[in-house]
Amino acid sequence: MKAAPVPPDDLQKKRLRELPAVDEMLAAARSDPAFARVPAAVLVASIRAAIEAERRRILANDGGARAPGPADGPLMERAKQAVRQAMMPNLRRVVNATGVVIHTNLGRSLLAEEAVERMLAVAGRYSNLEYDLAAGRRGSRYSAVRDLLCEITGAEDAMVVNNNAGAVLISLETIARGRSVVVSRGDLVEIGGSFRIPDVMAKSGAILKEVGTTNRTHLRDYEDAIDPQTALLLKVHWSNYSIIGFTAQVPLAELAALGSRHGVPVMEDLGSGTFVDFSKYGLRKEPTVQESVAGGADVVTFSGDKLLGGPQAGIIVGRTAMVERIRKNPINRALRIDKLTLAALEGTLRLYRDEPRALTAIPTLRMLTATEESLAARARDLTRLLAALADARLSTDTVQLSSKAGGGSLPLLELPSRCLKLRIAGMSANALEAKLRRNDPPVIGRIEDDAFVMDMRTVQEDELAIIAAAISSVLGAT
Numbered sequence: 001m002k003a004a005p006v007p008p009d010d011l012q013k014k015r016l017r018e019l020p021a022v023d024e025m026l027a028a029a030r031s032d033p034a035f036a037r038v039p040a041a042v043l044v045a046s047i048r049a050a051i052e053a054e055r056r057r058i059l060a061n062d063g064g065a066r067a068p069g070p071a072d073g074p075l076m077e078r079a080k081q082a083v084r085q086a087m088m089p090n091l092r093r094v095v096n097a098t099g100v101v102i103h104t105n106l107g108r109s110l111l112a113e114e115a116v117e118r119m120l121a122v123a124g125r126y127s128n129l130e131y132d133l134a135a136g137r138r139g140s141r142y143s144a145v146r147d148l149l150c151e152i153t154g155a156e157d158a159m160v161v162n163n164n165a166g167a168v169l170i171s172l173e174t175i176a177r178g179r180s181v182v183v184s185r186g187d188l189v190e191i192g193g194s195f196r197i198p199d200v201m202a203k204s205g206a207i208l209k210e211v212g213t214t215n216r217t218h219l220r221d222y223e224d225a226i227d228p229q230t231a232l233l234l235k236v237h238w239s240n241y242s243i244i245g246f247t248a249q250v251p252l253a254e255l256a257a258l259g260s261r262h263g264v265p266v267m268e269d270l271g272s273g274t275f276v277d278f279s280k281y282g283l284r285k286e287p288t289v290q291e292s293v294a295g296g297a298d299v300v301t302f303s304g305d306k307l308l309g310g311p312q313a314g315i316i317v318g319r320t321a322m323v324e325r326i327r328k329n330p331i332n333r334a335l336r337i338d339k340l341t342l343a344a345l346e347g348t349l350r351l352y353r354d355e356p357r358a359l360t361a362i363p364t365l366r367m368l369t370a371t372e373e374s375l376a377a378r379a380r381d382l383t384r385l386l387a388a389l390a391d392a393r394l395s396t397d398t399v400q401l402s403s404k405a406g407g408g409s410l411p412l413l414e415l416p417s418r419c420l421k422l423r424i425a426g427m428s429a430n431a432l433e434a435k436l437r438r439n440d441p442p443v444i445g446r447i448e449d450d451a452f453v454m455d456m457r458t459v460q461e462d463e464l465a466i467i468a469a470a471i472s473s474v475l476g477a478t
């Protein structure tokens with residue numbers, strides 16, 4: 001049973017009477033420029049919360065029931081803090097110092113400036129989203145990116161949906177509902193966030209026919225499984241794991257040839273599709289979308305915000321007859337791509353017309369291909385900014401660790417990087433991490449050997465000053 005509340009003593013009663021009224025504080029707040037643009041409802045709620053907190057403090061005798069002070073005193077400071085909290089956006093930018101380039105929890109890909117510009121151009125204005133300006137009548141939502149996608153990938157036709165999970169679902173539903181899809185056991189993957197090929201298959205109404213083994217599947221395994229019920233041969237790229245050792249996979253071109261002999265279409269889910277052959281830049285080879293199209297896939301699906309470095313989207317390219325059917329599927333209405341996404345995707349795709357330009361303008365590509373020298377230079381710049389804080393408690397150390405592509409891409413890739421290890425005397429790495437996480441904007445790093453570690457690969461050039469300011473304020477507050 002809860003103890004009955006103790007009635008307030010005389011001093012407490014006196015303090016409670018001294019509490020300013022909401023109206024009194026409101027009047028004081030109106031003349032304070034800090035509250036100038038705060039909506040009345042937020043202001044009133046913040047003042048009420050501050051008074052209520054003070055009332056509870058008095059009743060708990062916290063601080064010997066000290067006087068609450070005037071309407072514009074410490075109580076107002078507390079109201080200001082509550083206002084700041086309430087006015088702070090929930091979805092905010094953060095500084096990613098984790099070294100994970102495509103960090104799903106931190107928003108995957110950063111958009112290129114050109115993509116942001118395209119978004120801004122249509123965000124607050126009407127646009128020709130589904131209006132054909134040449135003909136003066138209704139047009140197609142996909143015309144903004146369709147030709148660009150065909151030009152870049154060599155595909156006959158293209159469309160886009162909300163994300164790649166949606167692209168896989170609608171493709172399977174369109175092509176194989178009620179019929180069977182032949183997939184290698186090695187391809188039955190789970191991507192983060194509970195996206196599993198067998199589950200998506202079940203939701204699409206297609207019947208999974210698994211063939212081969214986890215590590216080895218041969219062309220004859222697919223061939224033996226083809227019967228009149230077969231609607232599709234599916235290949236799923238191992239985007240987030242790898243099988244090494246005694247393995248065998250059927251190359252897409254062989255599967256496509258088999259499909260065409262039997263009149264069965266072939267689809268490839270590339271996951272994090274890329275237009276760039278990373279092996280040219282010293283990274284691991286990742287199959288490109290162009291190779292899948294040239295290899296004879298009838299349908300290829302991939303993400304917009306993984307290695308492509310664009311907005312969240314699911315891109316479907318392939319033969320006209322297939323893409324046309326997918327486009328007409330009523331499910332498409334539920335997976336429809338938004339106009340801001342479309343604008344950002346167009347801006348990103350345009351950059352791919354010039355690969356060297358794409359490598360520098362698209363942040364994901366720029367970070368993945370950043371040279372060790374440039375990362376070392378960034379570490380030196382940050383070290384210099386921190387040294388300028390001239391605080392003996394702070395120690396920094398540049399170390400060689402490796403970054404990750406992340407986002408279920410290039411799973412085995414370890415990118416040699418430069419990291420700054422930070423220690424503050426008298427403060428644990430955990431405490432430091434928590435303080436930097438609560439900075440505005442938050443700085444997200446990792447902890448190693450009881451030090452806070454910041455990987456220079458994912459820190460943008462203009463964020464070094466933000467990090468230095470965050471650390472300065474941590475030092476100032478302790």
Ligand SMILES: *Cc1c(COP(=O)(O)O)cnc(C)c1O
Binds near residue numbers: 195237269314
């Ligand atoms: C990431 C991934 C998906 C899901 O893509 P989203 O764009 O995150 O919806 C599907 N298939 C594969 C192989 C993937 O790697």
